[in-house]
Amino acid sequence: MARIKVELPDTFSFSTIIPVRITDVNYGGHVGNDTLLSIIHEARVQFLQHYGYEELNIAGIGLIMSDVAIEFKQELFYPDQIKASVTANDFTKVSFDLCYKLEKEMEGKTVLVAAAKTGMVCYDYDKKKVTAVPEGLKFRS
Template structure:
């Protein structure tokens, strides 16, 4: 079976911390894959807010997710303390990639739980179409 492999950048420009809630668990008793995307969305929103933006408020536009890749390394369980690190990179005319590293923090150690990447595009929601990135947006997100 071929598995995806996400090569993370060496440095991350943002981090936040969350705790796994009981409602984050699936029938297997660990964080479900749908919840992982929700956790990444929460971290992404915090990253954008740290830059003065929001997912639907990047200058006069918003962001739309073009793709997502998730590589699971360790189960996350109820009450786990996690650190999510993010970096924006691979900017081009229409968008950029966000890389995520999710670490479980336990007994003074950090254990890799998830590697992920989302492709984000600048989007005009009123017109329903992609728009070009600006140098200002790129400089703010880097």
């Protein structure tokens, strides 16, 4: 079976620090894969807020996550601090990708914890249909 490989861009337009909470630790003694997806969700919300948006309102339309890929690299433990970097790319008429680079400090070095991508589709919740990416998004390069 082929493994997922997430290609990360060279630059990121936003980063934030997300602490690992004790409730994020599973029976294996580390952060579980389901929690890592929740951490990615938190990074996405903070990314959008940084640009003055919300998931249900980016320039008047909403977003739906159509897919997700996560490449796990290192374990996370309590009380690690995650540097979550986010950027948008691969824009189409109705969608774009958000890329995530999750890192932590380990033995004096910055190490990659996970690389991830979420496919985001623009959606008009009132009309219940896919719609075009709004013109002039602040995070569109």
